[in-house]
Amino acid sequence: xxxxxxxxxxxxxxxxxxxxxxxxxxxxxxxxxxxxxxxxxxxxxxxxxxxxxxxxxxxxxxxxxxxxxxxxxxxxxxxxxxxxxxxxxxxxxxxxxxxxxxxxxxxxxxxxxxxxxxxxxxxxxxxxxxxxxxxxxxxxxxxxxxxxxxxxxxxxxxxxxxxxxxxxxxxxxxxxxxxxxxxxxxxxxxxxxxxxxxxxxxxxxxxxxxxxxxxxxxxxxxxxxxxxxxxxxxxxxxxxxxxxxxxxxxxxxxxxxxxxxxxxxxxxxxxxxxxxxxxxxxxxxxxxxxxxxxxxxxxxxxxxxxxxxxxxxxxxxxxxxxxxxxxxxxxxxxxxxxxxxxxxxxxxxxxxxxxxxxxxxxxxxxxxxxxxxxxxxxxxxxxxxxxxxxxxxxxxxxxxxxxxxxxxxxxxxxxxxxxxxxxxxxxxxxxxxxxxxxxxxxxxxxxxxxxxxxxxxxxxxxxxxxxxxxxxxxxxxxxxxxxxxxxxxxxxxxxxxxxxxxxxxxxxxxxxxxxxxxxxxxxxxxxxxxxxxxxxxxxxxxxxxxx
Ligand SMILES: Cc1cc2nc3c(=O)[nH]c(=O)nc-3n(C[C@H](O)[C@H](O)[C@H](O)COP(=O)(O)OP(=O)(O)OC[C@H]3O[C@@H](n4cnc5c(N)ncnc54)[C@H](O)[C@@H]3O)c2cc1C
Numbered sequence: 001x002x003x004x005x006x007x008x009x010x011x012x013x014x015x016x017x018x019x020x021x022x023x024x025x026x027x028x029x030x031x032x033x034x035x036x037x038x039x040x041x042x043x044x045x046x047x048x049x050x051x052x053x054x055x056x057x058x059x060x061x062x063x064x065x066x067x068x069x070x071x072x073x074x075x076x077x078x079x080x081x082x083x084x085x086x087x088x089x090x091x092x093x094x095x096x097x098x099x100x101x102x103x104x105x106x107x108x109x110x111x112x113x114x115x116x117x118x119x120x121x122x123x124x125x126x127x128x129x130x131x132x133x134x135x136x137x138x139x140x141x142x143x144x145x146x147x148x149x150x151x152x153x154x155x156x157x158x159x160x161x162x163x164x165x166x167x168x169x170x171x172x173x174x175x176x177x178x179x180x181x182x183x184x185x186x187x188x189x190x191x192x193x194x195x196x197x198x199x200x201x202x203x204x205x206x207x208x209x210x211x212x213x214x215x216x217x218x219x220x221x222x223x224x225x226x227x228x229x230x231x232x233x234x235x236x237x238x239x240x241x242x243x244x245x246x247x248x249x250x251x252x253x254x255x256x257x258x259x260x261x262x263x264x265x266x267x268x269x270x271x272x273x274x275x276x277x278x279x280x281x282x283x284x285x286x287x288x289x290x291x292x293x294x295x296x297x298x299x300x301x302x303x304x305x306x307x308x309x310x311x312x313x314x315x316x317x318x319x320x321x322x323x324x325x326x327x328x329x330x331x332x333x334x335x336x337x338x339x340x341x342x343x344x345x346x347x348x349x350x351x352x353x354x355x356x357x358x359x360x361x362x363x364x365x366x367x368x369x370x371x372x373x374x375x376x377x378x379x380x381x382x383x384x385x386x387x388x389x390x391x392x393x394x395x396x397x398x399x400x401x402x403x404x405x406x407x408x409x410x411x412x413x414x415x416x417x418x419x420x421x422x423x424x425x426x427x428x429x430x431x432x433x434x435x436x437x438x439x440x441x442x443x444x445x446x447x448x449x450x451x452x453x454x455x456x457x458x459x460x461x462x463x464x465x466x467x468x469x470x471x472x473x474x475x476x477x478x479x480x481x482x483x484x485x486x487x488x489x490x491x492x493x494x495x496x497x498x499x500x501x502x503x504x505x506x507x508x509x510x511x512x513x514x515x516x517x518x519x520x521x522x523x524x525x526x527x528x529x530x531x532x533x534x535x536x537x538x539x540x541x542x543x544x545x546x547x
Contacts, residue, residue: 003186008033008151010400011176011191013158013218016043017133018368018389019197020140021093022357025397026195027149033189034150035178037157037478041137042213044199044369045389048133049253049321050116051126052390053383058091065120066090070384073118073283074377075505077231077521082374085355086384086391093390094125102127102139116254116382117281124383130253130321133386155181157478158217161194161225161364172362173225181478193403195365195396196222196351201489203437205344206445209241209251215482216489218370222351223488227359229526230372231349233496233507236380237450239263239287241343243302247329249343252305252322254382257281259318261307263291264337266300285379285506288342288450295341304337342450346385348376348506349496352525357396367396378505378521433483436467440486448490448497453511457498461534464490468535491535496524498534 009030012019023032036042055062066087071078098104104125105112113122127135144150162175175190198218202210223229240256240263241249257263257280265271275290276282282290291303307315312334316323326333351359351366353373359366368389375388443463447456468487474480502516503509515521 003188005188005190006033007190009191010193010195010403011035011189012195012197013176014043014197014199014368014370015041015152016045016197016199016368016389017136017140017386018045018371018393019195020137020144021390021393022195022197022367022396023150024140024143024147025394026400027147028397029401029403030149030192032150033191034152035156035158035176035189036152036154037181037217038155038213040152040154041141042211043137044202044210044214045133045386046137047209047211047251048136048386049130049251050255050383051114051124051132052094052136052386053119053124053381054090054094054387055087055123056091056094056111056113056125062123063088066123069118069120070375070381071377073379073381074375075379075521077234077377077504077523079374079377082355085395086373086375086388089391089394090387093387093394096394097136097139097390100139100143102135105129114255115258115281117257117278117287118283118381124255126255128320129317130255130319136386156187157181157481158198158221159186159481161221162188162190163225166362170362171226173364176221179476179478179481184476186476193363193365193400195357195367196370197366197368197393198370200347200369201486201493202344202347204440204444204486204490204493205449206441207241207249207341208344209238209249210344215486217482217485218366219350219492220485220488222359222361222364222366222370223492223528223531225361225364226528227361227364227366228352229349229492229496230352230374230523231378231496232347232372232492232526233500233524234348234376234378234505235344235493236284236346236348236506237288237342238345239284239291239342240305240340241345242326242329243339243341244329244331249341250325250329251343251345252338252340253319254284256305256307256319256322259307259314260310261305262309263287263340264304264306265294266298266303268304271303283379283505284345284382285508289508291340291342292450302339302341305340306337307333308335308337344445344449346380348372348378348380349524353392355392355395356399357392358399365396365399367392374523378507430479433479436470436483437486439467440464440483440490444490444493448494450508452497452507452509454498454501454509455511457494460490460494461498464494465535488531491531492526495531495534496526500524
């Protein structure tokens with residue numbers, strides 16, 4: 001099979017908030033290529049509703065209280081220096097967004113600041129009510145369109161990272177192998193530095209708020225390239241996603257509860273004050289577990305989010321996108337209660353990085369949801385992830401200045417592509433892959449979801465191993481490759497969930513409901529080698545791309 005080769009200075013895989021912001025910074029030092037799978041802008045960033053948390057007035061008190069709330073929500077697992085960086089550099093990054101044209105909502109000349117669970121004060125900026133992510137992404141795209149040096153290639157599905165053997169040193173990352181979705185052809189992109197900004201892994205769960213692109217590709221690529229993952233067992237389940245038969249688990253922002261929305265069980269009774277003094281605004285993990293408990297006790301598969309006591313005009317104005325989506329599914333939220341249940345939402349851990357996005361693999365950087373800087377600990381504070389993407393995206397953009405000006409040479413020798421890929425480029429039976437994906441999602445939701453145990457996690461190991469056994473010799477197609485990536489990401493989460501024999505934040509083990517007695521909770525670390533102690537599929541889905 002013919003492979004077209006391309007050279008760039010900085011290759012950024014993923015065009016959500018983190019990748020776009022990193023690109024703007026890096027463009028000062030060289031040519032930047034952003035690769036996106038699918039259509040432009042399909043990302044979690046685009047769907048972010050609630051807003052972006054920031055100490056807007058940049059006073060020491062505000063910075064301190066935002067840091068404190070983040071640390072408390074993270075249950076002692078946050079890295080305080082990373083939190084300090086995110087919070088204290090936040091106001092500068094917000095000002096930048098304002099300069100580039102993001103119109104955060106205001107009343108008069110004052111920003112409207114919302115409040116969500118576990119925030120001690122109102123500090124969440126929003127744009128067009130509940131369309132904050134879309135507004136920010138649109139503005140970043142507009143800024144990029146007038147910035148020299150950046151090209152965006154959509155429909156470019158990145159398969160894996162290209163590694164170069166350096167004399168005496170560890171292999172370094174020098175590019176990526178990419179499938180051009182428009183014609184099924186392979187391309188190699190070579191770069192001085194590669195940035196993974198591929199977002200989350202929510203699609204490994206049956207119920208998720210994440211878009212279909214969140215299949216864990218970055219996690220799979222990083223593991224195969226030798227990167228270390230950190231705290232990957234901590235996965236946040238959002239308490240309130242739409243629970244209507246046949247409808248997607250569309251997110252109903254925590255801001256609805258912040259504005260006074262109430263949770264009621266199937267008997268029409270409020271219940272959160274029985275679980276936590278902050279009631280509906282308790283930390284997300286506690287609200288999710290409380291809802292699960294109510295569901296178990298009442299035998300009804302959802303609870304209700306009720307805003308009927310609030311001003312209908314205010315609801316329509318404040319949550320236009322949510323209101324329209326509910327209406328589309330036959331629910332007028334100002335007159336009717338909304339059936340809701342928890343849904344997989346956000347990956348707290350990820351590829352371990354330093355404060356400038358460097359991983360342990362030379363030449364490889366990671367930023368945004370796919371990375372673990374340590375700012376979220378065991379439980380992310382609401383609306384901190386857009387901020388993380390912006391702040392650390394900018395930091396990655398800055399650090400790329402120091403990357404060697406010499407593009408690593410690459411051999412013209414034909415790369416080894418697995419025979420099955422060159423022989424077969426289309427999926428003959430897509431339904432077979434959908435079935436495997438469904439099996440992964442079912443076992444992950446049931447066994448490694450909101451409540452876990454040694455027994456349930458081991459069940460997931462054998463289910464995923466069975467899926468891996470079926471998945472040999474993948475054809476060269478996005479569907480097949482994503483299915484493999486979902487397995488890698490699931491295996492990583494499973495392995496770490498099994499190893500952490502305690503309950504902490506979003507990781508709840510019913511067989512170890514208490515925290516370990518150590519003074520400070522420890523971070524977990526995972527590599528492909530650890531994975532192979534439980535799974536026998538490290539040879540699957542890997543082509544020999546060493547140059
Ligand atoms: C419904 C919803 C609401 C949310 N609301 C909020 C909120 O109000 N506030 C907040 O702070 N956070 C919110 N979050 C979380 C937040 O949106 C995300 O954590 C954040 O946007 C992640 O940004 P990112 O740039 O890391 O990844 P993403 O925005 O997910 O972007 C990842 C990009 O990588 C690309 N990609 C992935 N794999 C490949 C591949 N193999 N090849 C090429 N490209 C690839 C994708 O196409 C995509 O463009 C929300 C999340 C969801 C799902």
